[in-house]
Amino acid sequence: MSETQSTQTGHASAIRVEGLNKWFGSFQVLFDINLTVENGERVVICGPSGSGKSTLIRCINALEDHQQGVIEVEGKALGHDSTSVYDVRTEVGMVFQHFNLFPHLTILENCILAPTVVRKTPRKEAEATAMHFLEKVKIPEQANKYPIQLSGGQQQRVAIARSLCMRPRVMLFDEPTSALDPEMIKEVLDTMVALAGEGMTMVCVTHEMGFARKVANRVVFMDAGAIVEVNSPDAFFTNPQNERTQAFLNQVLQH
Amino acid sequence: MQLIIDSLPLLWSGLLTTFKLAILTLLLTAIISLFVGIMSVSRYRLLRILALIYVEFFRDIPLVVNLLFVYFGAPLIGLSLDPFSAALVSFTTWGSANGSEIIRGGFNAIPKHQRESALALGLRPSETLFMVLLPQIVLPILPPFTGLFSLLIQATSLASMVGATEFLRTAKIIVERTTLMTGESPAFMVFGFVLCVYFCICYCLNLFTAWLERKITVARTVHQNDSASDDEHGAAAPASAGKA
Numbered sequence: 001m002s003e004t005q006s007t008q009t010g011h012a013s014a015i016r017v018e019g020l021n022k023w024f025g026s027f028q029v030l031f032d033i034n035l036t037v038e039n040g041e042r043v044v045i046c047g048p049s050g051s052g053k054s055t056l057i058r059c060i061n062a063l064e065d066h067q068q069g070v071i072e073v074e075g076k077a078l079g080h081d082s083t084s085v086y087d088v089r090t091e092v093g094m095v096f097q098h099f100n101l102f103p104h105l106t107i108l109e110n111c112i113l114a115p116t117v118v119r120k121t122p123r124k125e126a127e128a129t130a131m132h133f134l135e136k137v138k139i140p141e142q143a144n145k146y147p148i149q150l151s152g153g154q155q156q157r158v159a160i161a162r163s164l165c166m167r168p169r170v171m172l173f174d175e176p177t178s179a180l181d182p183e184m185i186k187e188v189l190d191t192m193v194a195l196a197g198e199g200m201t202m203v204c205v206t207h208e209m210g211f212a213r214k215v216a217n218r219v220v221f222m223d224a225g226a227i228v229e230v231n232s233p234d235a236f237f238t239n240p241q242n243e244r245t246q247a248f249l250n251q252v253l254q255h
Numbered sequence: 256m257q258l259i260i261d262s263l264p265l266l267w268s269g270l271l272t273t274f275k276l277a278i279l280t281l282l283l284t285a286i287i288s289l290f291v292g293i294m295s296v297s298r299y300r301l302l303r304i305l306a307l308i309y310v311e312f313f314r315d316i317p318l319v320v321n322l323l324f325v326y327f328g329a330p331l332i333g334l335s336l337d338p339f340s341a342a343l344v345s346f347t348t349w350g351s352a353n354g355s356e357i358i359r360g361g362f363n364a365i366p367k368h369q370r371e372s373a374l375a376l377g378l379r380p381s382e383t384l385f386m387v388l389l390p391q392i393v394l395p396i397l398p399p400f401t402g403l404f405s406l407l408i409q410a411t412s413l414a415s416m417v418g419a420t421e422f423l424r425t426a427k428i429i430v431e432r433t434t435l436m437t438g439e440s441p442a443f444m445v446f447g448f449v450l451c452v453y454f455c456i457c458y459c460l461n462l463f464t465a466w467l468e469r470k471i472t473v474a475r476t477v478h479q480n481d482s483a484s485d486d487e488h489g490a491a492a493p494a495s496a497g498k499a
Binding site for chain 1: 366368369371372373374375376377378379382386387390391475
């Protein structure tokens with residue numbers, strides 16, 4: 001049952017970020033970020049838009065490069081050389097706001113592309129794995145359709161399955177429900193809750209406070225490129241320490 | 256009419272030269288366009304600059320001037336090109352300068368998230384290019400490329416200017432010869448025939464690419480019938496259950 005729990009690499013944390021600073025040109029977007037995520041832990045990052053949440057998790061799989069600080073995934077340091085970048089990316093799955101399924105490939109082909117190309121998995125085996133995960137996200141019957149024929153919620157579930165097919169140790173979610181119609185948000189969140197239940201290490205940027213409350217071990221609040229507050233969900237929602245957190249929660253929870 | 260029937264063997268040999276020139280031009284144009292187009296969206300600044308120079312240089316010169324320059328200029332650098340080769344070189348450089356811009360446009364039209372999600376899955380940049388990005392530009396670049404190809408086929412008639420005996424030049428020779436011999440000009444008839452032939456060739460090309468476009472579009476929206484997918488699902492399920 002536990003294909004997500006093959007994490008037996010000693011005591012290395014799933015993700016370790018230390019003293020991370022990042023600039024876009026001369027504009028600093030991340031200030032001295034320190035964050036450690038243990039194996040099996042689920043961390044939700046929230047904060048106002050432009051606070052650097054997405055940039056932070058994009059740094060973790062090197063979609064953005066960083067100028068200062070240490071990023072380690074499963075004990076492997078993320079350097080500026082391409083080898084360490086590829087090493088880290090194969091361990092880290094990422095789900096984007098806009099699903100980003102490949103439109104010229106069927107759902108099944110979307111799922112087997114990376115395993116067959118990057119991991120050199122035989123096609124038959126990759127297809128079996130893909131069907132396994134498509135069943136997990138409850139859309140195996142769509143396997144031979146093209147992305148355009150699926151609803152947004154279905155596409156996002158496929159995107160999750162596609163990432164899982166690489167059997168990552170860590171999953172990053174970058175506002176996975178922000179581009180969805182309200183009635184489709186639930187099906188994607190349910191999929192993520194199920195994934196969390198299996199012990200997957202997850203870092204999730206989201207505005208879904210219900211999800212954070214239900215699933216997260218810790219909630220990280222970011223503002224203006226810095227981590228302002230890290231707390232357990234209960235403490236975070238009932239008794240926020242920082243006044244910026246309070247202001248943010250007032251806005252999010254009241255709308 | 257009789258004149259055209261009598262001249263058919265001659266016209267046919269001219270037409271063959273035109274076909275040869277057109278096919279080689281289109282083939283080389285497609286290949287070089289792809290190369291230069293990929294260079295122009297490369298991560299490396301040097302490649303982008305080289306592509307830019309190539310494109311701007313050949314795109315900004317009239318095709319006829321380019322042709323004359325290649326034909327008469329080549330001997331200056333010790334190259335002696337026959338009319339056919341000179342035409343091929345100038346059409347190909349002009350065509351690929353324009354074609355590479357179409358390809359660059361195709362790449363730029365793909366949302367940047369496509370590339371990012373491929374990279375996030377662990378694909379290398381080259382794998383991302385060939386397996387994710389390139390297949391996606393085929394459909395959008397098909398119409399502008401059809402236009403370019405059509406233009407290039409028509410442009411092959413310019414080769415007559417430097418003396419390549421292609422279709423148009425053959426027709427001209429027939430008109431001049433007949434005028435000299437009979438005193439009457441069959442120009443209207445012969446050039447009318449030439450017009451029809453060029454029209455037919457380009458029209459066939461357009462029909463073909465329209466058909467291709469439809470075929471790709473349909474292939475990407477209509478999935479295999481549901482029973483097939485159910486079968487596959489049924490077959491795959493036990494395998495994955497066994498693994499877990």
